[in-house]
Amino acid sequence: MAEEAEGAEEPVKKKRGVGRPRRVDTETIVATARRILTEEGVAALSMRRVAKEVGTTPMALYHHVRDKDDLLMLTLSGTAATTPRPELPAEPRERLLAVSLHMHDTLARLPWVVEVLGLGDLTDKGALWMVEEIVGAGIDCGLTPADAVRAYRTIWHCVYGDLVFRQAMRRRAEDPDRKRYFPDMLTEADADELPHLAALAGRWDELTEDYDVAHQLGAVVDGLLGRAERAPTSPG
Amino acid sequence: MAEEAEGAEEPVKKKRGVGRPRRVDTETIVATARRILTEEGVAALSMRRVAKEVGTTPMALYHHVRDKDDLLMLTLSGTAATTPRPELPAEPRERLLAVSLHMHDTLARLPWVVEVLGLGDLTDKGALWMVEEIVGAGIDCGLTPADAVRAYRTIWHCVYGDLVFRQAMRRRAEDPDRKRYFPDMLTEADADELPHLAALAGRWDELTEDYDVAHQLGAVVDGLLGRAERAPTSPG
DNA sequence: ACCTGAACACCGTTCAAGT
DNA sequence: ACCTGAACACCGTTCAAGT
Numbered sequence: 073m074a075e076e077a078e079g080a081e082e083p084v085k086k087k088r089g090v091g092r093p094r095r096v097d098t099e100t101i102v103a104t105a106r107r108i109l110t111e112e113g114v115a116a117l118s119m120r121r122v123a124k125e126v127g128t129t130p131m132a133l134y135h136h137v138r139d140k141d142d143l144l145m146l147t148l149s150g151t152a153a154t155t156p157r158p159e160l161p162a163e164p165r166e167r168l169l170a171v172s173l174h175m176h177d178t179l180a181r182l183p184w185v186v187e188v189l190g191l192g193d194l195t196d197k198g199a200l201w202m203v204e205e206i207v208g209a210g211i212d213c214g215l216t217p218a219d220a221v222r223a224y225r226t227i228w229h230c231v232y233g234d235l236v237f238r239q240a241m242r243r244r245a246e247d248p249d250r251k252r253y254f255p256d257m258l259t260e261a262d263a264d265e266l267p268h269l270a271a272l273a274g275r276w277d278e279l280t281e282d283y284d285v286a287h288q289l290g291a292v293v294d295g296l297l298g299r300a301e302r303a304p305t306s307p308g
Numbered sequence: 309m310a311e312e313a314e315g316a317e318e319p320v321k322k323k324r325g326v327g328r329p330r331r332v333d334t335e336t337i338v339a340t341a342r343r344i345l346t347e348e349g350v351a352a353l354s355m356r357r358v359a360k361e362v363g364t365t366p367m368a369l370y371h372h373v374r375d376k377d378d379l380l381m382l383t384l385s386g387t388a389a390t391t392p393r394p395e396l397p398a399e400p401r402e403r404l405l406a407v408s409l410h411m412h413d414t415l416a417r418l419p420w421v422v423e424v425l426g427l428g429d430l431t432d433k434g435a436l437w438m439v440e441e442i443v444g445a446g447i448d449c450g451l452t453p454a455d456a457v458r459a460y461r462t463i464w465h466c467v468y469g470d471l472v473f474r475q476a477m478r479r480r481a482e483d484p485d486r487k488r489y490f491p492d493m494l495t496e497a498d499a500d501e502l503p504h505l506a507a508l509a510g511r512w513d514e515l516t517e518d519y520d521v522a523h524q525l526g527a528v529v530d531g532l533l534g535r536a537e538r539a540p541t542s543p544g
Numbered sequence: 545a546c547c548t549g550a551a552c553a554c555c556g557t558t559c560a561a562g563t
Numbered sequence: 564a565c566c567t568g569a570a571c572a573c574c575g576t577t578c579a580a581g582t
Contacts, residue, residue: 095546119575130575132547140575142487190426192476194490204502217508221515226524229469230462237465240428251378254430266440272453279457288462288532295531296524331565355556366556368566376556 096128098136098146106147109184117144144188145195151185152178152199160205164212165297168227171205172289176231186235213297223296230292234285241280332364334372334382342383345420353380380424381431387421388414388435396441400448401533404463407441408525412467422471449533459532466528470521477516 104125108117119140123130137143155178160167179186194200203224210220244250255273263270272279340361344353355376359366373379391414396403415422430436439460446456480486491509499506508515 118573120573129548131549131577134576135546138487145487145489190472190476192473192480193488195493197493200490200498200502200505204505207504207508211504217504218511218515218518220504221508221512222519222524225473225516225519226466226528229466229473230528232472233465233468236426236468237428237461240426244428251374251381252429253381254436257431257433262436266436268443268447268453268456269436269440272443272457275454276457279454280461282454283458283461288458291531291534292462292466292528293531294534295527295529298527298530354554356554365567367558367568370557371565 096126096132096136101126101133101136102143102146102149105143106151109147109188110182114144114184114187119143141191145191145193148185148188148196148199150196150198151182152196152202155181157201164209165293168206168209168213169286169289169293171202171209172227172231172293173286175202175228176234176285176289179231179235180238183239186232186239189232190236210297215297223293226296227289227292230289231285234283234288332362332368332372337362337369337372338379338382338385341379342387345383345424346418350380350420350423355379377427381427381429384421384424384432384435386432386434387418388432388438391417393437400445401529404442404445404449405522405525405529407438407445408463408467408529409522411438411464412470412521412525415467415471416474419475422468422475425468426472446533451533459529462532463525463528466525467521470519470524 101122105117105122108121108125117140119133120130122143123133126133133143137146155174158170158174160170179189194203206224206227207217207220210223211217215223244252255269255276258266258270258273260270337358341353341358344357344361353376355369356366358379359369362369369379373382391410394406394410396406415425430439442460442463443453443456446459447453451459480488491505491512494502494506494509496506
């Protein structure tokens with residue numbers, strides 16, 4: 073029984089390179105795509121590249137996936153399971169914040185996942201526990217189930233937005249001859265129309281780097297919980 | 309000489325199909341790209357397509373823009389000016405909310421802009437008044453300038469996230485044979501591990517459609533303003 | 545059922561050469 | 564300075580045919 077479980081669990085990989093190309097199975101295709109994404113990012117993934125690395129023709133892939141977007145979504149499944157599930161505080165507001173931050177910090181290490189998530193689907197079953205915890209904690213804080221879902225969505229937007237623009241910032245930092253726009257585009261003449269921005273221009277980069285998602289999420293959660301925030305969180 | 313001036317000022321367009329192609333200028337290139345983006349979206353934009361519509365070779369474009377990303381960023385300039393600037397309430401918290409919503413509603417009508425903004429730069433000078441107003445309103449509500457910038461960034465993440473996933477939802481709705489993942493992936497067996505999600509699965513689509521950015525932003529702003537929210541906003 | 549070969553209609557960008 | 568032609572090294576996807 074131990075062996076059976078072991079064999080069923082083990083991913084196939086390209087163990088036998090000798091014989092003629094074998095029939096490919098969907099999991100090999102998805103796993104290969106996931107490896108390319110992890111190592112080189114979304115821009116490096118092409119159907120032809122996956123086919124080549126799997127040892128088949130591009131068209132063979134279309135027997136297992138509908139199209140490239142479908143393949144991208146399939147690569148998400150199982151990624152949440154690669155990060156251990158943390159211990160969570162019992163107090164619901166703290167639990168809500170802890171899960172939100174766990175979500176953020178996990179994804180910050182998986183830049184390709186952020187790009188694929190923009191396609192908009194929750195496809196990794198192993199990630200649903202985070203949604204469950206956030207919604208559950210919201211309810212425990214006094215929100216209605218519907219409001220807890222709305223709160224989850226808003227928190228997700230904050231997390232996702234931070235990740236997207238953090239990645240954009242990193243890309244820009246890596247390409248040194250990239251043009252800068254804001255705040256460099258501001259001239260002295262703009263100080264009349266845009267006084268605060270003109271005053272802050274010199275500190276903009278510093279403020280961008282200082283941006284602390286954890287702190288901001290704390291404030292956002294306070295707002296989302298509203299009056300429920302001050303409801304008695306009975307200390308035992 | 310009159311002809312020379314006429315030719316120089318007037319945007320070229322394809323008025324004269326007869327003669328050999330004229331020298332192209334950057335603004336024509338950018339305007340053509342912007343038209344393609346407006347009419348057909350980011351996926352339809354290619355350097356070759358722009359070159360063809362401008363009446364030149366792909367390589368001529370590289371004399372005016374660094375690369376495709378650069379062209380994309382240049383297309384943003386001037387788009388904010390296409391939406392009239394609204395009257396804003398005087399009360400700072402309401403002004404903050406009104407500008408944030410104006411930002412959202414403007415971009416909801418410009419889906420290609422949302423895609424390009426993911427590149428991460430504020431390139432349209434005509435859009436900066438919104439940042440100025442949000443930061444200014446934050447300061448008027450009692451935030452420090454630094455906290456007002458952080459608040460602006462968090463609000464922007466909420467706005468951007470909503471737009472991205474709203475667009476993804478629309479895309480999915482337009483492709484009827486696209487696979488659905490959540491909540492369809494939930495089985496009865498998941499009700500143990502994911503009780504709230506299982507209970508809410510049937511209402512998920514309804515809750516997604518009901519999501520009201522204005523309402524959520526109101527809560528987020530409350531949280532961001534924190535105690536300053538109740539500070540006296542001296543009426544004179 | 546699953547896979548292949550060839551083809552269609554494209555990409556972004558470099559390079560050396562022209563005017 | 565500005566533009567061109569040809570080339571390089573790719574794309575996603577369709578179709579008809581093979582086993």
